[in-house]
Amino acid sequence: MAEKLNCGFLHSLLYPVRCPYCNKLIERHEYACKDCLRDIPENGIEQGVLGGYRCCSPLPYTGNFKKAMLRFKLGGKRRYAKRFAPLLYKQIKESYEDTVFDYITFVPMHKVNIRQRGFNQSELLALELSNLMKIPYFKVIEKDKMTHAQHGLKLDQRRTNLKGAFKVIDKQKIDGRSILLLDDIITTGSTLGECAKTLQKAKPSYICCVTLLSVANLY
Numbered sequence: 678m679a680e681k682l683n684c685g686f687l688h689s690l691l692y693p694v695r696c697p698y699c700n701k702l703i704e705r706h707e708y709a710c711k712d713c714l715r716d717i718p719e720n721g722i723e724q725g726v727l728g729g730y731r732c733c734s735p736l737p738y739t740g741n742f743k744k745a746m747l748r749f750k751l752g753g754k755r756r757y758a759k760r761f762a763p764l765l766y767k768q769i770k771e772s773y774e775d776t777v778f779d780y781i782t783f784v785p786m787h788k789v790n791i792r793q794r795g796f797n798q799s800e801l802l803a804l805e806l807s808n809l810m811k812i813p814y815f816k817v818i819e820k821d822k823m824t825h826a827q828h829g830l831k832l833d834q835r836r837t838n839l840k841g842a843f844k845v846i847d848k849q850k851i852d853g854r855s856i857l858l859l860d861d862i863i864t865t866g867s868t869l870g871e872c873a874k875t876l877q878k879a880k881p882s883y884i885c886c887v888t889l890l891s892v893a894n895l896y
Contacts, residue, residue: 697749697757698741708760713741721768722891724863727870728877730884732863733772734891735764746861746890750798758798761889762805769810769857769887776885777855781807781814784860784872785843787822802889803859817847817856818875839867843875851879858884864892 696703696710703710709717722734736742749757783799791797800816807814822842845851856876860869869886876884 697745697754697760708763716741717764721771722893723772724866724891724893726863726866726873726886728873730858730866730870730873730886731772732866732869732886732888732891733768734863734888734893735768736890738862738864738890738892742890750794750861753795755796755801758801758805761802762809765802765806765859765887765889766809769806772887773885778810778812778857778885779854780812780850781810781857781859782817782876783814784858784868785816785818785820787820798861799859802861806859815847815850817845817850817879818843818872819846839871843872845875845879848879851876851881853880853882855882856884858886860886860888862890862892863888 694703694705694707695701696707696713698709698713698716701710701712717736722737724732724734726732738746745757748754749761781803783797783803786794786797786799800814803814820843858869858872858876860872863869863886869888873884873886
């Protein structure tokens with residue numbers, strides 16, 4: 678027992694856990710410091726997605742929440758996914774209540790973009806959320822068309838930019854299934870809408886969306 682305690686203590690010293698939002702030291706079981714927890718909106722954010730779908734998000738794309746996402750995506754802080762997942766899980770339970778999902782899927786990236794970044798942040802979130810929800814996650818659509826980055830484009834440009842960019846790669850896993858579609862951020866809902874439209878071709882029973890952050894009401 679003493680050896681285990683000593684190993685845990687040494688591990689904490691060598692690899693301290695920090696709040697992803699403000700970088701303060703936190704305990705290993707915590708996903709944010711007490712100050713940042715107080716800043717998290719009580720009810721989350723809900724909005725519509727192109728095509729009539731629904732999306733929920735626990736955090737606004739502002740302040741330290743925005744900075745944490747940028748460090749996660751662009752700064753290579755992959756370990757943040759484990760700290761973000763509990764917020765996603767809590768929001769899903771609040772927004773979708775007793776809805777039963779067969780599995781989680783995620784917004785894919787083009788292979789060129791994955792090579793450049795080294796990972797798909799939405800897939801990392803899906804993996805950690807899958808562990809919490811005790812349901813599997815699968816990649817059932819892929820992005821086989823290079824597109825311009827969505828940020829900086831006007832609303833009509835966002836919609837046309839992604840048209841035909843995604844395709845189904847596993848129809849059997851979609852047909853008749855209830856799917857939770859995950860992305861990191863929702864702005865206009867064009868990306869999630871195009872992915873949901875692609876999934877719909879394989880006739881799922883229903884699709885619900887979730888993102889970590891939302892830009893709703895921030896334009």
